[in-house]
Amino acid sequence: AQSVTQLDSQVPVFEEAPVELRCNYSSSVSVYLFWYVQYPNQGLQLLLKYLSGSTLVESINGFEAEFNKSQTSFHLRKPSVHISDTAEYFCAVSESSSNTGKLIFGQGTTLQVKP
Amino acid sequence: DTAVSQTPKYLVTQMGNDKSIKCEQNLGHDTMYWYKQDSKKFLKIMFSYNNKELIINETVPNRFSPKSPDKAHLNLHINSLELGDSAVYFCASSWTVEETQYFGPGTRLLVL
Numbered sequence: 001a002q003s004v005t006q007l008d009s010q011v012p013v014f015e016e017a018p019v020e021l022r023c024n025y026s027s028s029v030s031v032y033l034f035w036y037v038q039y040p041n042q043g044l045q046l047l048l049k050y051l052s053g054s055t056l057v058e059s060i061n062g063f064e065a066e067f068n069k070s071q072t073s074f075h076l077r078k079p080s081v082h083i084s085d086t087a088e089y090f091c092a093v094s095e096s097s098s099n100t101g102k103l104i105f106g107q108g109t110t111l112q113v114k115p
Numbered sequence: 116d117t118a119v120s121q122t123p124k125y126l127v128t129q130m131g132n133d134k135s136i137k138c139e140q141n142l143g144h145d146t147m148y149w150y151k152q153d154s155k156k157f158l159k160i161m162f163s164y165n166n167k168e169l170i171i172n173e174t175v176p177n178r179f180s181p182k183s184p185d186k187a188h189l190n191l192h193i194n195s196l197e198l199g200d201s202a203v204y205f206c207a208s209s210w211t212v213e214e215t216q217y218f219g220p221g222t223r224l225l226v227l
Contacts, residue, residue, distance in 0.1 A: 032213070043119070043205055043218035044158075051213075088156060100171045101146055101212030105158040 002027040002093050006106035014114050015083055021076040021109045023065075023091030030096040033074040034103065035065055038088040047089070050074065051096075061085075086113045118142050119219035121206050127225045128196055136191045136222045138206030146170075146212055147189035149181060152203040152221070164189055165212065196226045 007022040025031065032051050036044040048059040055067040065076045074091060091106040119140045128134055140147065148171070149161040162181040163171035169181070178194040189208075193200060203223050207216040 036218075038156075041221075043220045044207075045218070046215045049215065090158065096213075099212055100163055101148070101209060101214075101216065102160055102163065102171055103216065104160075108156045108158075 002031060002095060002104045004091050004093055004104055004106035006089075006091050006109045008109050009107065010110045010112065012112045012114060013081055016080045018079050019077065019081050019085075019111065021089050021091075021111065023074045023076065023106055025072050025074065025091075025093045027072075027093060027095070031093040032096050033065075033067055034092040034094075035059075035063070035074070035076050036090045036092060036105075038090065038108075040087070044090065047076070081111070081113045083113050083115060085111060087111060119206055119208055119217050121204075121219040121222050123222060124220065125223050125225075127227065129227055130196055130198060132196050133192070133194045134196060134224070135193070136204055136206075136224070138189045138191070138219060140187055140206075140208040140217070140219075142208060142210075142217060143187075144208035144210050144217070145186060146209045147183065147186075148207040148209075148216060149189065149191050150205040150207065150218075152205060154202070158205070162189075162191075163212075170212075198226050200224060201226045 003026045034049045035047040048057045050067045058064045092103045146165045148163045164183045167183045180192045203221045206219040209216045
């Protein structure tokens with residue numbers, strides 16, 4: 001069985017500062033990894049995902065995440081955050097050989113960007 | 116042209132009632148899901164259907180019954196509502212089980 005741990009429940013940061021949201025996972029099989037973002041009172045949107053290939057994946061709005069198999073981590077980073085990045089961020093995994101698409105989510109990290 | 120839509124957006128009801136939440140996707144996806152987000156924002160999958168066939172049924176009370184009349188719809192019926200059912204319920208869909216899941220806006224259920 002897989003599990004996901006997001007190490008920080010809240011991350012306050014000033015605008016234009018760098019940020020890292022940490023995610024560790026546990027699995028005995030190969031996994032796909034995802035970061036989803038949830039803006040207030042909205043559904044989840046995919047930010048980026050790792051399926052295979054390059055371990056560094058990027059989103060269109062400046063976020064990136066690196067898959068580190070030895071440390072079983074998939075931390076999310078952004079070099080300079082904006083007020084509009086304030087949201088809840090969820091890390092998730094799914095078993096790559098599964099035929100169900102079942103996503104296992106972490107507890108979420110609230111990113112609070114202050115002016 | 117909403118991709119994944121849910122109705123109603125808000126649902127306030129009394130304990131013991133039966134209610135339904137509807138989900139529709141116009142993306143042509145084959146797979147649809149229901150997730151529950153509790154008051155601590157923890158998300159957990161409940162059900163998944165692929166081409167109208169149930170493929171995931173997590174340890175959910177049998178008061179919850181999903182119904183997929185066609186590939187574009189996955190409705191959630193809840194019998195005998197309890198206080199603990201209060202949560203936000205999200206519907207999602209994807210082309211296949213490996214592809215990105217697209218989420219609806221959520222239905223906020225409050226059981227009094």
